[in-house]
Amino acid sequence: MNKNLIADISHHQLSHNIDWAAAAKEVALMIIRVQYGSNTIDREYKKHVANCKKYKIPFGHYAYAQFVSVNDARDEAKHFLERIDKDAKFLVLDVEECTTRKDQIVSATQEFIDVCKKAGWKIGLYTGHHFYKPYGMDRVAADFLWLPRYGKNEGKRDIKPAYECDLWQYTDRGRVSWYCGNIDLNHINSSKTIQWFIGKAQKVSELQQEKEQISSKDSPSEYEIIKVKPGDTLSEIAARFHTTVSTLQKLNGIANPDKIYAGQKIRVR
Numbered sequence: 001m002n003k004n005l006i007a008d009i010s011h012h013q014l015s016h017n018i019d020w021a022a023a024a025k026e027v028a029l030m031i032i033r034v035q036y037g038s039n040t041i042d043r044e045y046k047k048h049v050a051n052c053k054k055y056k057i058p059f060g061h062y063a064y065a066q067f068v069s070v071n072d073a074r075d076e077a078k079h080f081l082e083r084i085d086k087d088a089k090f091l092v093l094d095v096e097e098c099t100t101r102k103d104q105i106v107s108a109t110q111e112f113i114d115v116c117k118k119a120g121w122k123i124g125l126y127t128g129h130h131f132y133k134p135y136g137m138d139r140v141a142a143d144f145l146w147l148p149r150y151g152k153n154e155g156k157r158d159i160k161p162a163y164e165c166d167l168w169q170y171t172d173r174g175r176v177s178w179y180c181g182n183i184d185l186n187h188i189n190s191s192k193t194i195q196w197f198i199g200k201a202q203k204v205s206e207l208q209q210e211k212e213q214i215s216s217k218d219s220p221s222e223y224e225i226i227k228v229k230p231g232d233t234l235s236e237i238a239a240r241f242h243t244t245v246s247t248l249q250k251l252n253g254i255a256n257p258d259k260i261y262a263g264q265k266i267r268v269r
Contacts (some may be wrong), residue, residue, distance in 0.1 A: 003025065003026060003027060003028045004026075004028055004031075004163070004187065004194075004209045005025075005027045005028060005029075005176065005185065006028060006029045006030075006031070006167070006186040006187065006188070006194075007027060007029075007030055007174070007176070007183055007184060007185055007186070007235075008030070008031035008033070008062065008169070008184045008186065009030060009031070009033070009048060009147055009183065009184070010032070010033035010042055010045075010163070011033070011042045011043040011044035011045070011243055013044070013179060013181070013183060014044060015044050015047035015048050015051055016047075016177050017179065017181075017205070018051070018102070018113055018178060019177075019178040019179070020051045020052075020055045020057075020178070021055060022177055022178035023055065023057065023176075024055035025029075025058060026176065026177070026178065027057050027059070027178075028055050028194050028198070029058050029059070029060065029089075029194065029197055029198055030048070030052055030058070030059045030060075030061055031032065031059065031060045031061070031092065031186075031208055032045050032048045032049060032052070032059050032060070032061055032062070032088075032112075033045060033061075033062050033063070033064065033094075034061045034063055034080060034083050034084055035063050035079065035080060035083060036063075036064045036066065037064065037065070037066025037067070037076065038066070038067075038072075038076045038079045039066075041083065042086060045061075045083075049085045049087075052144075053087065053165075053175040053264065056067055057198075057230060058089055058198035059085075059087075059088060059089065060088050060089050060090040060092060060197070061080075061084045061085065061088045061090075061091050061092070062091070062092035062093070062094050062126065063076070063077075063080045063091070063092070063093055063094060063112075064094045064096070064254055065093055065094060065095045065096075065097075065099065065109070065112065066099050066114065066227055067099060067100065067108055068099055068100055069100055069104060069108060069199040070100075070104060070108045070111045070137065070241065072100075072105050073100075073108040073109065073115075074107070074111050074112070077093075077111060077112040077115035077116055078115065080112075080116070081115070081116065081119055089122075089198050089199070089223065090121065090123065090124065090143070090144075091116050091120040091121045091122070091123040091124070092123065092124045092125070092126050092146060093109065093112050093113055093116075093123065093124075093125055093126065093142075094126040094127075094131075094198065094253070095109050095125065095126070095127045095131070095137065096126075096127060096128045096131060096194065097131075098135055100265075102135065105135050106137070106139050106140060107197065108135040109125070109137070109140050110140050110141065113125065113140065113141070113142050115236060117143075122144075122169040123141045123142060123143055124142050124143055124144040124145065124146050124166070124167070125133065125137065125140055125142040125144075125145055126145075126146040126147070126148075126167075127146075127147065128148065128167075129147050129148055129161055129162070129163075132147065132163055132229060133163075134265065137190065138163070141239055141242075142239075143236060143240070144165075144166040144167065144190075144192065144197075144236075145163075145164070145165040145166050145167070146165060146166065146167035146168075146169065146186070147161040147165040147167070147169065148161075148167075148168075148169035148170075148172075149161045149162075149165060149168065149170065150167075150170065150171055150172065151170075153171055153172070153173055154171070154173065155171050155173050155174050155175050155185070156170070156171065157170045157171075160189065161189065164190070165189050165190065166188065166189060166190040166192050167186050167187070167188060167189060168186060168187045168188075169184055169186045170185060170186065170187055170191040171184070171185050172184045178213075191233060191258065192231065192233065192236075193231050195230055195231045196230075196231030196232070196233075199229070199230065220222065224241075224267065224268050224269045225265050225266065225267050226265070226266055226268055227263060227265055227266075228260050228261060228263060228264040228265075228266060230262040231262075231264060232260065232262070233258075233260070234249075234254070234258075234260055235257070236255045241262070241268040241269065243268065243269065245257050246266075248266065248268065251267045251268070251269075252266050252267055256267045
């Protein structure tokens with residue numbers, strides 16, 4: 001049986017009601033909620049994590065946003081970082097409602113994401129399909145974008161998101177062999193692979209060490225070179241180093257931005 005399911009769960013799915021041995025045969029990735037704002041810790045997340053580890057199911061973590069300001073977003077991110085499991089493959093911020101002033105929602109969202117990135121984590125943004133453009137979520141810089149769009153919502157993939165995204169949550173009424181109720185199911189919707197999501201999370205210190213190891217001693221000090229990892233895309237590298245795909249193409253003579261390979265050395269500035 002192919003392991004191709006991507007599910008996201010919270011305390012609405014009690015851990016003891018999941019047949020974890022059966023899930024391990026089908027699930028490629030589990031995304032586990034950790035908190036609902038700063039003050040509500042998901043009651044099941046530690047049990048979900050323990051079972052994912054026991055049955056060797058890769059997992060990420062997400063936090064549902066309830067911050068009311070930029071400063072509050074910073075604090076909420078810090079609480080999230082204190083609670084997450086160190087073996088999570090990535091983090092996600094879930095922004096589905098405007099809990100700040102409308103003119104602050106983008107900056108507050110970006111602050112939360114930046115706090116996590118500065119701590120060395122790969123982090124994505126989940127936001128409502130109806131929320132994405134009206135609230136400026138398209139202006140938020142994250143490592144990946146996760147959008148829901150259900151269509152008929154009969155448990156199968158139906159109408160794709162109208163916007164480019166990396167993960168598509170296609171139903172909240174999914175049915176699986178290892179859980180008796182409805183469950184959220186997702187599908188990769190970009191050139192990223194499952195390995196991109198579940199590969200070893202590279203910490204900031206490791207990234208800096210790698211850059212020092214492969215940078216040419218004869219290169220000018222303002223040059224910075226990195227080595228492409230499996231699953232990397234040029235757009236992801238551009239976002240990581242706060243530049244653009246076209247700039248990286250010019251610096252490296254890359255004609256086709258979709259054709260880079262693991263081990264390739266790329267100048268990023």
